[in-house]
Structure formats: C-alpha cells, structure tokens
Amino acid sequence: MPERSSAAPAFVPGPVLGIETSCDETAVGIVADGRVLAACFSTQIPLHQRFGGVVPEVASRNHLLSLLPTLEATLAQADLGLDDLAGVAVTHRPGLLGALLVGTQSAATLALRRNLPLVGVHHIEAHCWAAMLDADGASAFRRPTLPALALAVSGGHTSLYRMDGPGQMTLLGQTLDDAAGEALDKFGKHIGLPYPAGPVIDRLAGQGDPERYALPRGMRGRTDLAMSFSGLKTAGRMQADAILAEGGDAALDAARADLCASYQEAVVRQLVDTTLRALRQTGLREVILAGGVAANSRLRAELGRACAARGVGFWPVAPRLCTDNGAMVAGLGSSLLAAGVRHDPLQLDASPTARPEIALVRASAREGRA
Ligand code: KG4
Ligand code: ZN
16 A cells, blocks of 8 residues: 555546446546546436435446447547557446446456556545545536545445555444435435435435424434434434425425425535534644535535635545546546555455445565566
8 A cells, every 4th residue: 555645636637537437327428647537427317216215236238238339438538549548547446336337347347457556545545535635627626635524425425544555545434324326316205206316315405494394403412423414314204204295295395495405405515514523633734525416515615614704725626527527537546556556457356335444455476567
C-alpha cells in the first residue's frame, strides 16, 4: 500500500480508462491527469423499473450487451483509440457479483491484449475520489487537501471515512441497517414513485413542507458514528398508510410533497449531524460528499451551510459524477497507478462485499506499460 501522505493527489498524465458495472449502470469513463475527458453510460433503470429494484441476473446480461458499445462511445467522445490509453481501471468490489465479473473480465482482457497496466478499484472509494476530478475542464477547479472526512451516501452504502490518499481510506462509521438511498427508494416505492425514487423525492420535496410530519431524525443518545434508517423507513410508511386509510388516494396525492420533504429532511438531518460529530471527533477540516445521494439538493445545501459555519472546507462531488459512472473509476485508477498499484489481469478478483477497511494489494506479477 502507498505511504500515507497529505500531498495533493497525483494522477498519471496519460488517459486511463475506467469501467463500472457493479450495479445497474454500464459506465465507461476516461480521465487524464485528473481531468475527465469522456464519460458515457447505458442505464438499465427502465429494465429494472417494473420490478421496483435491481434484478441481479438481468443486470449481468445487460452489462454484457452494453459494455462494448459504451466503450466505443466513450473513446469516440474523447477522440481517442485503444492505442492511446495509459491504463485500465475497473470496479472489482463491492457490487452484484455477476455484474462485477462482466467488468473485471472485460478490463483484464483489454489489459492483457494491449499490454496495459490494470488496477481494480473499490466502488465506494471511487465515488469519494471523484471529488478530486475536474469534471468540466474548469479553469478555477480546486481539489480538497488530504486528509479529509468523506461521507459516502449511495443506494447500497452510507458510510463515513477518513481519506488519506488513494487506497488509504479508513472506515469511521456506517449505517447499521439500510443505506440512505435505499431508504429513499423504498419509501418512494411505497408512496407510488418510480424507481429510483431519490431524485423524484428531491424534486417533490422542493414543493413541500419539511416540518409537516415529525419523522425520526436519527438515533437518540449515540456518541459513535453509526447511523440507522430502518426506523425512519417504518415511520414514513406508517405515516403514509395513515393518510391513505383516512382520506384515500386523493389524500395521499395531496400529502405527497409534504411527505417527501419531511422524509428527506429526516435523512439529511441524520447525515449532517453524524458528519458534524465525526468532524468534532477527528479534528478533520475538509469534508467530501460523494455517492448517488450526494446529488440531493437539500443535502448539498445543508451540509455546505454547516461546514461553512465551522470554517470547514466542503467538497461535494460534481453533480454529473455523483451517481455511478466510469470517470470516477478511471480517476481513482489513475491515482493508484501513479502510486505504483497494479493488479495481475490473470488474478483480479471480484467480490460482492465491501471490506470495512479498504486494503489494496500491490500486485506482484505482470508488468504493464507504465
Ligand atoms: O451511487 P449510486 O448511483 O449507486 C449505488 O452505488 O448505489 O446511488 C444511487 C442512489 C439511489 O438510491 C438514488 O435514489 C439516489 O442515489 N439518488 C438520489 C438523488 N439522485 C440519486 N437521492 C436523493 N436525491 C437525489 N437527487
Ligand atoms: Zn455507486
């Protein structure tokens, strides 16, 4: 593992390809020297929508169909060919195992065929590292300095990490049950919103009253950095059921925006409060906000306000890089390659689980083109 350092993150200067197939987006991105050159994806959301969630086997099969066209579209967007690449990065954990395998096998084959260095990346770390990426080639772009506190909020994870460098993330706390995105999606499904409900709740909440319904905003009396959203999920469902029982569909229709605003507020308050507790406990002065739920407008505004009030740096990932994408994989891969991390294409594993402590193995064998 590379040494701990607070220096600005290094990237390899050449274009690194990133492949992301851990869930329901087939995504490919290219990053060179910390700048996003291209990012394309083929979403499977409409395919899974009628099931109200992701069906793993359907996901794997569609990654197989979509990966090569998405790769070609990404190269075309960057105006590059395979010969121009300096490395290949791929999400190899955590995620749906069959879905991950499509990405890892494709990336390993590409690396072998083109004699390119290969690196497997941790999906959640890639989400967080996206804060280091210049998404639009902005001249005023700045990066957080490390160490930083990272709040990763996605459909499957809600965790706080200390980030010291690429491959150097330490888990500080996480949800004990549902992830924040999952809690939003399940509640949305219950009140008749399409999957994934997070962005719809975000939009509807803008027209609602966050104080209308009193819903649990976290676990009382906790001093550690654990979070929980299952009590909120139950309370939200019971509140919606009570409205429905009393006034029928018309009452639920009329209450939907207020319900969304109140539910979203409860999610945001717990996330902000736990992040502030983590700041107090660690003394860190930089906050990264990452993952699909980091696109939420209320969370960005509230955490931004709380950080500003404390003179703490706030680094939300660029909105277009919040949900699953290939550029975040390419970005972390580029920094890992710059730190000398490589994986053997013949031995790259895929794993459904997120290890609590992210530990990257410096692969020994195959030498790639550096
Ligand atoms: O990171 P991501 O794309 O996939 C996972 O790794 O899980 O996150 C997807 C999650 C979904 O739960 C989705 O509802 C949520 O991110 N999401 C949002 C917003 N955009 C996406 N949640 C709240 N507000 C949003 N604007
Ligand atoms: Zn994700």
